[in-house]
Amino acid sequence: LPQFFQKVIPHQFDSCPDKLILKAYQVKYNPKKMKRLEKEYAAIKNKEMEEQIEIKVSGFSSVAVASGAASRLIPILPPQRLRTENRLLKQRIETLEKESAALADRLIQGQVTRAQEAEENYIIKRELAVVKQQCSSATENLQRAQSTIRELQDQQGNPRFTEEFVTHLETELEQSRLREAETLGALKEMQDKVLDMEKRNSLLPDEHNVARLQEELKALKVREAEAVKSLKELQQQVKDLNDTWQAQLARASGRWKDSPRKNNVNELQDELLATRLREAQAQAELRELRQRVVELETQDQIHSNLLNRTAQECAGLQEKLHYVTAQNKGLQTQLSESKRKHAESECKSKEEVMAVRLREADSMAAVAEMRQRIAELEIQREEGMIQGQLNNSDASQYIRELKDHIDELKAEIRLLKGPKAFGEALGFDSIHIVRHLADEDSLASSDEEL
Numbered sequence: 001l002p003q004f005f006q007k008v009i010p011h012q013f014d015s016c017p018d019k020l021i022l023k024a025y026q027v028k029y030n031p032k033k034m035k036r037l038e039k040e041y042a043a044i045k046n047k048e049m050e051e052q053i054e055i056k057v058s059g060f061s062s063v064a065v066a067s068g069a070a071s072r073l074i075p076i077l078p079p080q081r082l083r084t085e086n087r088l089l090k091q092r093i094e095t096l097e098k099e100s101a102a103l104a105d106r107l108i109q110g111q112v113t114r115a116q117e118a119e120e121n122y123i124i125k126r127e128l129a130v131v132k133q134q135c136s137s138a139t140e141n142l143q144r145a146q147s148t149i150r151e152l153q154d155q156q157g158n159p160r161f162t163e164e165f166v167t168h169l170e171t172e173l174e175q176s177r178l179r180e181a182e183t184l185g186a187l188k189e190m191q192d193k194v195l196d197m198e199k200r201n202s203l204l205p206d207e208h209n210v211a212r213l214q215e216e217l218k219a220l221k222v223r224e225a226e227a228v229k230s231l232k233e234l235q236q237q238v239k240d241l242n243d244t245w246q247a248q249l250a251r252a253s254g255r256w257k258d259s260p261r262k263n264n265v266n267e268l269q270d271e272l273l274a275t276r277l278r279e280a281q282a283q284a285e286l287r288e289l290r291q292r293v294v295e296l297e298t299q300d301q302i303h304s305n306l307l308n309r310t311a312q313e314c315a316g317l318q319e320k321l322h323y324v325t326a327q328n329k330g331l332q333t334q335l336s337e338s339k340r341k342h343a344e345s346e347c348k349s350k351e352e353v354m355a356v357r358l359r360e361a362d363s364m365a366a367v368a369e370m371r372q373r374i375a376e377l378e379i380q381r382e383e384g385m386i387q388g389q390l391n392n393s394d395a396s397q398y399i400r401e402l403k404d405h406i407d408e409l410k411a412e413i414r415l416l417k418g419p420k421a422f423g424e425a426l427g428f429d430s431i432h433i434v435r436h437l438a439d440e441d442s443l444a445s446s447d448e449e450l
Contacts, residue, residue: 003102051084051085051088054081169349169352169353170349172349173345173346173349176342176345177342180338180342183338184335187331187335191331194324194327198320198324216301216302216305219298219301220298223294223298226294227291227294230287230290230291231287234280234283234284234287237280237283238280238284241273241276241277241280244273244276245273245277367413370409370412370413371413373409374406374409374410377405377406377409378406381406
C-alpha cells in the first residue's frame with residue numbers, strides 16, 4: 001500500500017488530476033458504516049496508545065536491588081505485556097525490513113537508471129561530436145563553394161576575363177587530348193610488354209616438368225645398366241660356349257683313334273653342346289626381345305609424359321587466354337569510360353564557349369541599344385536647341401537634363417565595354433552589328449556647340 005501511494009498515485013495525479021478528482025467525487029459511501037469504522041478505528045488507536053504508554057511506564061518501573069557485591073534488575077512486567085511488546089516489535093521489524101527492501105530496490109533501480117542515463121549521455125555526446133565534425137566539414141565545403149561561386153560571378157560580371165577563360169578552356173582541352181593520347185600509347189606499350197613476358201614465361205622450362213624429366217632420365221639409366229649387365233652375361237656365356245666348342249673340336253680331331261663307345265660319348269657331347277648353343281641363342285633372342293619390350297615401355301612412358309605436359313600446357317594457355325580476354329575487356333571498358341569523359345569535357349567546354357559568346361553578343365546588343373538611345377537623345381537635343389532659340393527661358397534647363405542623361409549613358413557604355421576595345425570582342429565572335437550612330441567625338445562636338 002505505501003508503494004502504491006508513493007509510486008502509482010503520483011503518476012496518475014500528474015497525468016490526469018481532473019480524472020482523479022472526478023473519481024473522488026463519484027465515490028459513494030454508507031454513513032452508518034463509516035461511523036462504525038470510525039469507532040473501530042478510534043478504539044484500535046486508543047488501545048495502541050494505552051499499550052505504548054504501558055510499555056513506556058514498564059520500562060521505568062524496574063527496581064534495582066543491591067545484595068552484597070552483586071546487583072540485579074527485577075522488572076515488574078506481566079507476561080501478557082511482554083507478548084504484546086514482542087508482537088509490536090516484530091511488526092515494527094517487519095515494516096522496517098519491508099521499507100529497507102523497498103529503499104534497496106529504489107536504490108538499485110536508481111543506480112541502473114543513472115548508468116543507463118550515463119551511457120545514453122555518452123552516446124549522445126559522441127553523436128554530437130560526429131555531427132559537429134560533419135557540420136564543420138559542411139561549412140568548410142560551403143565556404144569553398146561560395147568562394148568559387150563568387151569567383152565565377154566575378155568572371156561572368158567582368159567581360160575582360162571571357163577571352164582568357166576561353167583560351168584557358170581551349171588549352172585544357174588540348175592538354176586533355178594529349179594526356180589521352182599518352183595514356184593510350186602507354187596502355188599499348190604495357191600490353192606489348194605483357195605479351196612479351198608471357199611468351200618468355202612460356203619458353204622457360206617448368207620446374208615440375210624438369211623434375212619429371214630427371215626421374216625419366218634416372219629410370220632410363222637404370223634400364224640401360226640392366227641391359228649392359230645382361231649383355232655382359234650373354235657375352236660371358238658365349239665365350240664359355242666358344243671355349244667348350246674349341247675343346248670339343250680338339251677332341252673331335254682325335255676321335256678316329258678312340259673306340260666306338262667313346263665315339264658315342266663324344267657324339268652325345270656334341271649334341272649337348274649343340275643344344276647349349278641353341279639355348280644360348282634362344283636366351284640371346286629372349287633378352288633382345290626383353291630389351292625391345294623395355295625400350296617400347298620407355299617410349300610409351302615418355303610419350304604419355306609428353307602428352308600430360310602438353311595437356312597441362314594447354315590448360316595453362318587456356319587460363320592465360322581467359323585472363324588476357326578479361327584484361328582486354330577491362331581495358332576496353334576503361335578506354336570507353338575515358339572516351340566518354342573526354343566527350344563530356346569537350347561538350348562542357350563547347351557549352352561554356354557558346355555561353356561566353358552569347359553573353360558577348362548580349363553585351364554588344366545592349367551597347368548598340370545604348371548608342372541608338374544616344375542618337376535619339378541627340379536628335380531630341382537638336383530639336384530642343386531649335387525650340388530653345390524660339391523660347392530662351394526653357395532651353396537651358398532642358399539642355400542640362402539632356403547632357404546629364406547623355407553622361408549617364410556614356411558611363412553605362414564604358415562599364416559594358418570594359419578596358420578592352422569593343423572591336424576585339426567583335427573579332428572574337430565574328431558578329432558584325434551595323435553602327436547606326438556617330439562616335440563619341442561627334443557627341444563632344446555637339447556638346448561644345450551647345
